[in-house]
């Protein structure tokens with residue numbers, strides 16, 4: 001049983017949102033993106049708490065408008081476990097994410 005509005009894992013505090021099986025986190029690219037290696041990271045405690053209900057992970061880079069998506073299977077197969085002073089995190093290098101760039105669809109359609 002879980003109460004509406006507060007979750008024991010504290011995912012709201014970290015800025016995560018769960019949407020119908022899709023984990024969604026709004027981030028600012030320059031501050032929440034790992035530089036070495038270039039990756040998006042999720043708090044381990046939050047991920048483990050919700051792993052059974054996640055199908056997709058999605059990160060929105062609010063600086064560039066690019067949306068990064070990856071399946072739970074791929075994330076769990078390729079993730080790294082890191083500790084960089086913010087607690088333990090799972091990180092997946094950028095090359096493994098599917099990128100949706102704003103405007104690209106129109107451009108492809110025009111060609």
Ligand SMILES: [Zn+2]
Pocket residue numbers: 007008009010011012046049050
């Ligand atoms: Zn939670």
